[in-house]
Amino acid sequence: MIWYIVGGVGILSLISICFPSLYGGAWSPSRMRLVRKMLKMAELKPGETLIDLGAGDGRVILTAAREFGAKAIGVEIDPVRLQICKTRASALGLDSLVTVSWGNFFEMDMSAADVVSFYLSQAAADKLADKLRKELKPGARVVSNRRPMPGWDAEKVDRLDRLYVYRVT
Numbered sequence: 316m317i318w319y320i321v322g323g324v325g326i327l328s329l330i331s332i333c334f335p336s337l338y339g340g341a342w343s344p345s346r347m348r349l350v351r352k353m354l355k356m357a358e359l360k361p362g363e364t365l366i367d368l369g370a371g372d373g374r375v376i377l378t379a380a381r382e383f384g385a386k387a388i389g390v391e392i393d394p395v396r397l398q399i400c401k402t403r404a405s406a407l408g409l410d411s412l413v414t415v416s417w418g419n420f421f422e423m424d425m426s427a428a429d430v431v432s433f434y435l436s437q438a439a440a441d442k443l444a445d446k447l448r449k450e451l452k453p454g455a456r457v458v459s460n461r462r463p464m465p466g467w468d469a470e471k472v473d474r475l476d477r478l479y480v481y482r483v484t
């Protein structure tokens with residue numbers, strides 16, 4: 316019996332830690348203070364659409380919907396975190412403002428976004444730089460926790476907390 320439990324925990328850890336690391340970064344939540352700061356720096360407004368790339372436990376999308384009145388979309392590759400996001404959104408009564416789906420954001424169309432947020436590996440930020448430039452509309456903002464985007468000029472930088480905001484012109 317114990318071996319089934321150990322095996323199950325091992326498989327879940329593999330899915331939750333190793334698998335996302337290969338795609339864009341393992342789960343490590345942004346601190347709530349930084350989530351709010353990121354959304355403020357990105358000037359997220361009520362009714363705007365935010366997409367969080369790698370939604371984790373949902374803290375960015377839930378804050379965007381609850382505190383900023385935005386329509387928030389999350390995409391998450393880890394099915395365990397995905398379920399956590401969905402459960403939290405429903406428990407908070409935010410189903411009408413929040414959508415979370417399972418998938419790889421590199422395969423997602425981001426053209427609907429007014430704001431894109433992420434906290435990922437630097438390799439993922441490097442890879443996203445071209446995709447975001449092609450897909451985002453003028454006026455859209457990108458806010459990144461810790462990772463600068465190569466080839467983009469930051470509109471705002473918080474050097475202390477290592478937050479970067481970019482605007483599509």
Ligand SMILES: C[S@@+](CC[C@H](N)C(=O)[O-])C[C@H]1O[C@@H](n2cnc3c(N)ncnc32)[C@H](O)[C@@H]1O
Binds near residue numbers: 340390
């Ligand atoms: C560092 S966590 C950030 C979570 C959340 N955005 C936050 O700021 O608290 C990165 C998340 O991205 C997810 N992830 C990594 N690569 C991904 C990909 N290619 N597509 C979708 N989700 C991905 C991971 O599973 C993890 O939950």
